[in-house]
Amino acid sequence: MGCSHSVHNETKKSEKAMKAAVLIQNWYRCYKARLELRRRQALNIFENIEYADEQDQMQLAKFFAFMLEHYVKNKSSADNLPKIFNPEPKRKSDEETIISLIEVPDTYYGPRLKFPLTFADVVLLIDAFKENQILHARYVLEVLLEAKKILQQMPNIIHISSTVSKELTICGDIHGKLDDLFLIFYKNGLPSGNNRYVFNGDFVDRGQNSMEVLMVLFSFLLVYPNDVYLNRGNHEDYLMNMRYGFTKEIMQKYKQHGAKILHLLEEVYTWLPIGTLIDKKVLVIHGGIADNTDLTVLEQMKRNRIITVFSASNYYEEGSNRGAYLKLSHDTTPRFFQYQSSQITQAKTLHERVDIVENAAFRILGERMIIRKTNLIQAFRKYDPNDTGKISLSDWAKATEEVLELHLPWMSLCPRLVKTIEDGYVLYNMGFKDLPVVRAPKVAKAGMVETLVRYRSDLKIIFNIIDKDQSGLISMDEFRAMWKLFCSHYNIDIEESHVDQLAHSMDLNKDGSIDFNEFLTAFDVVHRATNKL
Structure with a gap:
């Protein structure tokens, strides 16, 4: 009896356990499902804002x-345009001559x-890039010049x-993430x-090591031109680099050159090259659909087999x-391999990682809302x-x-975006209290403030191009001329007197710049x- 009772108790304990x-x-x-839902919602915010950008x-x-x-109608204006708009013809030998004149000092240990x-x-x-060394400008130019010679063929x-x-390994966007590139090589081997x-x-923009990524890829192209293939993406573009960071990275690392x-x-x-075709069956291409895309070809595609590969983690x-x-x-x-390069991420819990991503997404969304505040209220x-x-x-929505x-x-x-909801109604006038604010000079008019913040990135690109010597200074006449064209093209109605x-008011020393x-x-x-909106 005692033995039977003991077995019964153990069985009940096991069932409870x-x-x-x-x-x-x-x-x-x-x-985990709730956290994953929040993470995906945050990614959805990021992706849609990036697409809009x-x-x-x-x-x-x-x-x-x-x-x-409009600008080149005036010959004198055309002569003052940056080279991107008014390029000068160059002889092939000029580039090599210029590069050869750049000396590498004895103090350079890269x-x-x-x-x-x-x-x-x-x-x-x-190995040098792993030690955070910067390649000398002369070698950067030589790699680019040699890569151009191969690509032209x-x-x-x-x-x-x-x-x-x-x-054959296919990698998607790297975006200057050198750690990701090295992790791919570690897991998959060098080309x-x-x-x-x-x-x-x-290959470039957003990440902090776009130049290093580019140098590694172009160097492998030079060594293995028949085994390493580089397609052009939408970020291999002068204007994109101006907007998303690569131009700034280059000017910071290579001020003189x-x-x-x-x-x-x-x-x-x-x-x-635009794309790579494998066995006449698999097309690897970065871009989307152009104006002249043959729609009959798209109709015949097996869309359940179109694959998107993105190689930049975090x-x-x-x-x-x-x-x-x-x-x-x-x-x-195809066989797929995933990874994530980050020691910081590994030290955090899943909940902490999702909080970081989610808060960042809502900060960006909050900025988007605050710069359109007037339009939203209307x-x-x-x-x-x-x-x-209230509505x-x-x-x-x-x-x-x-x-x-x-x-x-x-x-x-x-x-997450409005402060007060009562009985299914939103008190929209109170909805911006927890959103970010715009810091602006007192002399700036309300409509001008939102316009300048909204088009801030575009204006920075435009004026950086005008500022040919990268001094950060532009003349009042240049400012007025470009602002006038900008407002005309974007249909922005701001009085010139306000501008x-x-x-x-910003010309503190009154030198006309x-x-x-x-x-x-x-x-x-x-x-x-x-930490929150």
Whole structure:
């Protein structure tokens, strides 16, 4: 009897333990699912804002075409345009002569490259970059020049065949993430005659080591021109680099020779192939659909087999996403490999990582809303004819989408973006209290403030191009002329007198020039708290 009772008790204990384990497991799965939902929602915010920014970039490109059309009508104005608009013809020998005149001082302890490059040279380069060394400007220019010579011999679409003996690895966007590139090489091996790679564009911008990424990729191209393939992405572009950081990185690392590097780099970009075709079956290409795309070809595609590969981990924020690359075997069957490069991320809990990503996403979204505040209030009032100060949640969502055009689930985001919701109604006049604010000079008019903050990135690009000597100073006449064209193209209605008044207030020493970087810094978006909206 005693033995039977003991066994019965043990069985009941085991059943309780099993039930407890199942409950804990179910709770943890739900907990992880909720965190994953929040992470994906944050990524959705990032992705939609990034897409909208790239549409703005297209608008900026149209503005430059507009500026050329109007600005060059005057011959004297045309002569003063930066080289991007008025390039001078150069003889082929000029580049090599200029590079040869750049001396590498004895005090330089970084890698010294000899051409033609060898595999050992590239390994030396990689080791130097791991130690945070900066390659001398002369070698940067030599790598770019040699890469251009090879790229000029290539067709628009590179045709390659897969074989049993040679594996093929396809990498997506790297975006200046040198740690990710090195992690790929660590996991997958360095490029070689038997370890071929296709890098599908967007090598630069956003990350802090775009130059180093570019030098490694171009160096491998020089050593293995038949086994390393580089496609052009939308960030291999002068204007994109001005907007998203690579130009700034170059000027900071190579102050004296930065302009030379930028000029040669712009030429190299134009010679990058558009895509790579593998066994006439798999097309690796970075871009999207052009105006002249054959729609009948798209109709015949097996869309369930179109694959997107993105190789920059922690792209938006630490812990926001993993990177990936894929390998193709001789039968073109893809195998996928994921990774995440970050010691910081590994030290944080899953909840902490999601909090970081989510808070960053809502900060960016908050900035987007505050610079369109006037337009949002006007849109909200259309749904509030009696001026009650409140509208339904669904109307708030519709009005917000009408203004911001971000295609986000506004109804679910609303509680994080507005302060007060009562009985399904949003008190929209109070909805901006927890959002960031814009710091601006007292002389700036309200409409001008929002305009300058909204177009801040575009204006910075435009005036950096005008500022040919990168002094940070531009004349009042240049300021007025470019502002007039900008307002004309973007249909911005701001009185010139207001702009003049603001510009003169920024010209503190009254020398007829304004420090445009300070001018734009005066219109920063300021967050009240860093951990929440």
